[in-house]
Amino acid sequence: MIKVGLVGATGYAGQQLLWILNMHKETEIKFISSNSYEGKEISEVYGNYKKYFDKKLISQEEAGTKLDEIDVLFMALPHGMSEKLAGQALKSGVKVIDLGADFRLDDSETYEKWYKVKHENPEINKQAVYGLPELYREKIKESSIVAAPGCYPTSAILAAAPLLKKNLVKTENIIVDSKSGVSGAGRGLKTESLFTEVNENFKAYNLFMHRHTPEIEQEMGKAAGKEAGVIFTPHLLPINRGILSTLYLDMTEEITEEEIYKIYEEFYKDDYFVRISRELPEIKNIKNTNICEIGIRADIKKKKIIVVSVIDNLIKGAGGQAVQAMNIMFGLPETEGLDYLSMYV
Template identity: 55%
Template sequence: MLNVGIIGATGYAGEQVVWILRNHSEANIVFYGSHNYTGIPFNEIYGNYTGFIQDRCVDMEEAIRQLDNIDVLFIALPHGKAFEVTEKALSKGVKVIDLGADYRLKSKEVYEQWYQVEHLSAQLLEEAVYGLPELNREKVASCRLLANPGCYPTATILALAPLLKNKLIDTNSIIVDAKSGVSGAGRSASINNLFTEVNESIKAYGVASHRHTPEIEQELSKVYGEDVLISFTPHLVPMNRGILSTCYGKMTKEMTTEEVLELYRNFYAGEYFVKVADGLPETRWVRGSNLCHMGVKVDKRTNRVIVVSAIDNLVKGAAGQAVQNMNIMFGIKETEGLEFIAMAP
């Protein structure tokens, strides 16, 4: 049985870690760390745990004191907040899974440029493993510091990796148009995320400046073997959860839709959490699951390929992928605790 600590347990991503681990046969949650809800029972913050989790949330100091009692620490904090506790956990032999952005980028300078925060733990950047299991499973299995991917990057990298691995698109032509539910902005109060501000509307944001851009480019460049630049535009849509990433690229070789679909099915053969469909995905078919649904179309008129990828931003885009990585890191069945599909309708 793995003993687990969660810091940031009362944010949306942290709560989803709790939800998944409650149904995990080999995980025991030792503490629920929360800055805003210290001393409050977890089931008073999230009423769905009424009668199930009466444990009170602890502050960061108490969480640090309990590091000796756990095997793995999940950190679900805003960027710039994970440095100190990560170093303390690693020094005690505790493996760390950071759901934030602090260890995703390999360059201290790039991190500071895009996040406008000084990186205080740069010596760990080279060691940290980017936790997209479908591409980095062997590295994940042997790591002690796991940088869990962002939600937009997960959907986008999975969508484009087969094409770039096989040099099938012009890297100067890649455009990513992605849309996310409001939970992607987190649980903190914000006027921009109020119901009346987002309902019955859709808007682009972070145009040519979204912080997930260098993360996507970094990982796609690894797949391709050379630097890759993309045009990435995210949008906010009035739904609770889900991401739909539509990716465009000009093809370097003439292929049919059926041939590209076959390429994708071969690339992701044996991957439980990636499903390549004949049609196009919808976020409702992955909502609440750790699945990524993918569809492909070749537009012969423009010589472009369009790949559409759908995930739940809080599960495959955050907590579910974090647990998937934990399973790999500790030699547990990769799908343990995650073998659930979307609930419909």
């Protein structure tokens, strides 16, 4: 049994992660923390657990004193809050999987510029592996600290990687038009997250300045082997969970839709959680799962490729991907605890 601790268990991502860990056959949850609900039982905060699973929420501080009880520490905190405890954990020989943004950007300066927070200990960041198993499985296997990718970046990077790797598309001005369910905004209290504000509404936000932009650019650039520029436009969907990203890519050479499909199928042939589909993907087919589904349309005359991808932002975009990384790090089957389909309705 892998002994795990979880700090930040009461945000939507943290709760989802807890749900998965509770289902997982090879983990034992040693502690869960929450600064907002310290001292309460988790079932008082999330009624789905009542009678079935319970544990008292401790403070993050107390979590820091219990690192010797665990093999791996999951962190689902707002950005700028993970570094110190991550450092402690690493020192104690505990593996770290961080669901926040603190260790996703290779370059500490870029991080500082976009997140307005400094890496106190840039060494930790240097150790961190970007936890997208489909691209970094081998590195994750050997890492002691993994930065689970952001939800939007997961949907965007998986959608573009095969084309970028083969240099089949231009890397300037890649357009990522994304639409996310509301759970992506977290459980914090904001007028714009109220039911009556979101329901029957739709909007774009943070154009040219969403913090996931440098993360997408970094990974698209690495895939292509050269700098990539991304226009990232997030929108807010009136649904609970799910992200759909529509990518607009410019061909560098003529290529048919069928040829592109072949490349994707080959590229992801060993990736259980990526589903390449001839039909355009829909959120309802993957919600509540760790699956990323991808569909492609191409127009040779216009030299345009449109790739559409869907994920569940709380699972493949957060808690599920983190557990997938854990499975890899601990030599378990990658699908352990993650092998369920969408119920469709």
